Amino acid sequence: MVEKGSVVTSENKIKTYRWFFYISLLQLLAFFIVPALVFPIRLVFHIEIISALTLGLVVALFFLLVNVCGLYIDKSRRSLYVSMLIIIGLWFLWAVISWSFIEHMDYLLR
Amino acid sequence: MLKHHPLLRAIAMNIIAWILFLLVLLALYFAWLREYQMNWGATAQEVSRYMAGDELHENPRFDATRAVQINATPEQIWPWIVQMGYKRAGFYGFDKLDNGGIPSAERIIPEYQNLKVGDSIPSGEYTRGEHKGELFYLLEVVEMEPHESMLWVFLGTPWIGATWSWGLYRVDDKHTILVSRLRQSYTFDSFEAIIAWSFIDTIEILMMRTTLLGIKRRAENM
Numbered sequence: 184m185v186e187k188g189s190v191v192t193s194e195n196k197i198k199t200y201r202w203f204f205y206i207s208l209l210q211l212l213a214f215f216i217v218p219a220l221v222f223p224i225r226l227v228f229h230i231e232i233i234s235a236l237t238l239g240l241v242v243a244l245f246f247l248l249v250n251v252c253g254l255y256i257d258k259s260r261r262s263l264y265v266s267m268l269i270i271i272g273l274w275f276l277w278a279v280i281s282w283s284f285i286e287h288m289d290y291l292l293r
Numbered sequence: 294m295l296k297h298h299p300l301l302r303a304i305a306m307n308i309i310a311w312i313l314f315l316l317v318l319l320a321l322y323f324a325w326l327r328e329y330q331m332n333w334g335a336t337a338q339e340v341s342r343y344m345a346g347d348e349l350h351e352n353p354r355f356d357a358t359r360a361v362q363i364n365a366t367p368e369q370i371w372p373w374i375v376q377m378g379y380k381r382a383g384f385y386g387f388d389k390l391d392n393g394g395i396p397s398a399e400r401i402i403p404e405y406q407n408l409k410v411g412d413s414i415p416s417g418e419y420t421r422g423e424h425k426g427e428l429f430y431l432l433e434v435v436e437m438e439p440h441e442s443m444l445w446v447f448l449g450t451p452w453i454g455a456t457w458s459w460g461l462y463r464v465d466d467k468h469t470i471l472v473s474r475l476r477q478s479y480t481f482d483s484f485e486a487i488i489a490w491s492f493i494d495t496i497e498i499l500m501m502r503t504t505l506l507g508i509k510r511r512a513e514n515m
Binding site (some may be wrong): 195198199200201202203205206207210225229233236237241249282285286287292293 | 299300302303304306307310311314318386387388389390396397404407487496499502503505509510
């Protein structure tokens with residue numbers, strides 16, 4: 184038999200986690216929205232790409248860990264967290280390939 | 294109670310998680326990654342070997358020696374280095390950021406081959422103010438041994454006084470080791486300096502590695 188108190192605690196935990204997820208997602212999005220507002224239009228695309236390959240990657244790593252926590256804390260939305268993990272995984276793969284062969288990545292350099 | 298509200302708890306959780314996350318990253322950076330990136334591609338011998346300008350910074354906080362082996366002779370690599378500069382041949386890096394959007398040269402440019410000691414190398418251009426559109430010069434050639442070594446010294450902040458030394462070491466008839474050494478004795482004496490050097494310390498490798506690999510690709514495709 185489940186006690187009432189433990190159900191409330193669990194619900195609170197999930198609610199708190201979901202807010203945590205949204206805040207982290209917002210931070211990740213802000214990392215790309217802010218440069219778009221600050222830098223000249225001719226540079227924005229390039230800044231965003233460099234950002235995605237450097238500091239953005241750090242914010243993405245944080246968000247990845249948040250999603251890993253979600254797999255255990257908020258099991259009812261596992262498919263969402265798995266989707267996010269796949270997207271960030273692909274992002275990391277792109278970053279690794281880009282840095283490994285940077286001298287041939289004309290779209291990054293020019 | 295306000296402190297039990299899920300949003301406030303999530304904000305607190307976010308702050309604590311970021312602090313822990315950054316501490317772990319910093320620990321990893323200083324325990325392993327910094328030394329690796331500061332000596333990317335270089336052997337212990339290349340790191341400890343004297344290079345032009347070392348005497349200008351005896352105990353630098355920033356001491357980065359990077360090397361790349363190139364399938365070319367020093368004579369084939371040298372022209373690519375001396376023609377570097379903003380709106381000259383570029384820096385073979387991120388052209389939108391460091392060459393005004395002009396693609397770095399894919400050929401040797403004869404008119405930029407006469408670089409000599411005392412010359413300044415254009416590094417960018419003013420984008421505002423009374424000097425808008427004019428070039429500024431952040432690098433000065435201080436020493437040069439053609440096809441062997443060259444020393445550039447930085448003239449502007451935050452790099453002012455830093456040395457950028459180039460060395461070409463012949464391995465055999467067809468292979469050369471290109472070494473780049475950056476040294477600076479910076480201080481954390483202002484908030485701006487802390488921010489600037491925190492970014493430079495961690496991110497400069499990405500620019501330098503791109504430049505070295507850019508030179509390698511061009512010299513090998515000649």
